[in-house]
Amino acid sequence: MFDTIKINLTAEQRAKIEKLIKKDVDKKLYSKIEKISKYLNDKKFIKTAELIDSKEKVYNICLLDSKSALNDFQEKSKKAFEEDSKGKCTTLRGKTQEYIKTEYEKLYENFSNRDVAYKILKVMNVNVCPYCNRQYTFTVIKKTSTEKKIRPEFDHFFPKSNFPLLAVSIYNLVPSCGLCNKGKSASLSENFLYPYEESFEDKGIHFEIPNIIGNLLDQEEITVKLEPVKNHEDLIKQYNDSFKIDQLYEEHSDYISELLYKNYIFNDEAIESIYRSFKEILNSPSKLKHLIFGNYEPDKFNQRPLSKLTKDIIQQLVQK
Ligand SMILES: [Zn+2]
Incomplete structure (x- = not known):
């Protein structure tokens, strides 16, 4: 169920994330990645x-911050691996590939459960x-060690199965709900908008109720x-095709119907x-x-559910 909303991060948010990542690379990530590098060597x-x-x-890889930079790095690593594989038997090649995947998978599991991941999510404030x-995708950081932490899932925009070296690159991780994370995992990432840069809104893609006048106040x-x-x-x-977007949003027909009612009742005269x-309070x-x-x-948009739908329907009502 996709309808990409942009994650707008300010320079200040990005600087905080960079600081958190650098500290984590220094303290945890690098020592683990160094072992992988030595093994490969x-x-x-x-x-x-x-x-x-x-x-x-490692800092630079963790902080690659655009779709093209992530993709370029992946191309570079594929090429490096191809060259390294020349003259080696397919078993060694396969085993090494598997090793990288498994180790990065562990690295990600560990990273995503540590406080640093929760702190980064708090800074991103994608609700x-x-x-x-x-x-909703709230992050709740525990106040005591016995409290359970809560965070959204991370969708790997470039899936970690195909792009293992990007498994802990922070801008390859998209905070998302479980349904979307699972829904997207089987699909090719190139076909989706990259939320840190792109959105349906920017592309002019919007929700529309066909024949809105006929539909007015007719819930069925x-x-x-x-469109x-x-x-x-x-x-x-x-x-x-992948996410049944039309069908899922139609499940919100009660909400849309409410909007139509409100628009009818709260006309300009009523508002005034x-x-x-x-x-005195407005x-x-x-x-x-x-x-x-x-x-x-x-x-x-990423502070309220259905905010894009709401804006688009209201806009359509104004234009009708
Ligand atoms: Zn979702």
């Missing part, structure tokens, strides 16, 4: 070993799944579609009249509209 996978043989290199915009008939299909056919088809009665009529409709601007 012993097996004469020299070029692959060289990719991860210093703290500086709703950026993929579906339907589920509500359907919702992603404009003609400009983004492949992307929308991919999202619908209520606003006059509560002027700054503007738009504040009142926000309270009634719960609409958010795109930069706050």
Whole structure:
């Protein structure tokens, strides 16, 4: 169920994340990765070993911060591994590949359960799944050692099974709900928008109720579609095929119906009249509209579930 919402991180948030990662590389990650590098070196996978043989290199990999940088690094590591494999038997090649995968898998498991992962999530402040915009993804850090910590799942944008060296790269980890994490794992990452850079909003993709006037106040008939299909056919088809986006959002027909009712009842005249009665606590009529409709601007989409749907429907109602 995908509907990519952008994770907008400020320079300040990124700096905090960088600090947390650097500290973790110094204290934990590097000593583990150094062992992997030494093992690869012993097996004469020299070029692959060289990719991860210093703290500086490991910092840089952990902090690769764009889709293209992550992809480029992966290409580089594939090439290195190919070159290292020349003249070696397929068993050794397969075993080494498996070793890298297993070790990085362990590295990720360990990292994702440590406090550092929770602290980074707190800094990111992504409170709703950026993929579906339907589920809350709060992080709760324990106050005492016996309290249970809570965090969203991490989706590996570039899956760790195919891209093991990116298993602990922080911007390859997308805080997401369990449903989306599982839903996406089987699909090719290139076909999805990368939430740290891209969103449906930026691409002009929006929810639309076909024939909204006919649907007004008629709960039974509500359907919702992603548009404009003609400009983004492949992307929308991919999202619908993999995640049944139309079908899942149609399950929210009660919510959409409420919006239609509210829009009908709280017309401009009603808004103006209520606003006059509560002027002293409301700054503007738009504040009142926000309270009634719960609409958010795109930069706050990841603070409330269904915020993209809400904004798109309201926009459609205004234009109708
Ligand atoms: Zn989700």
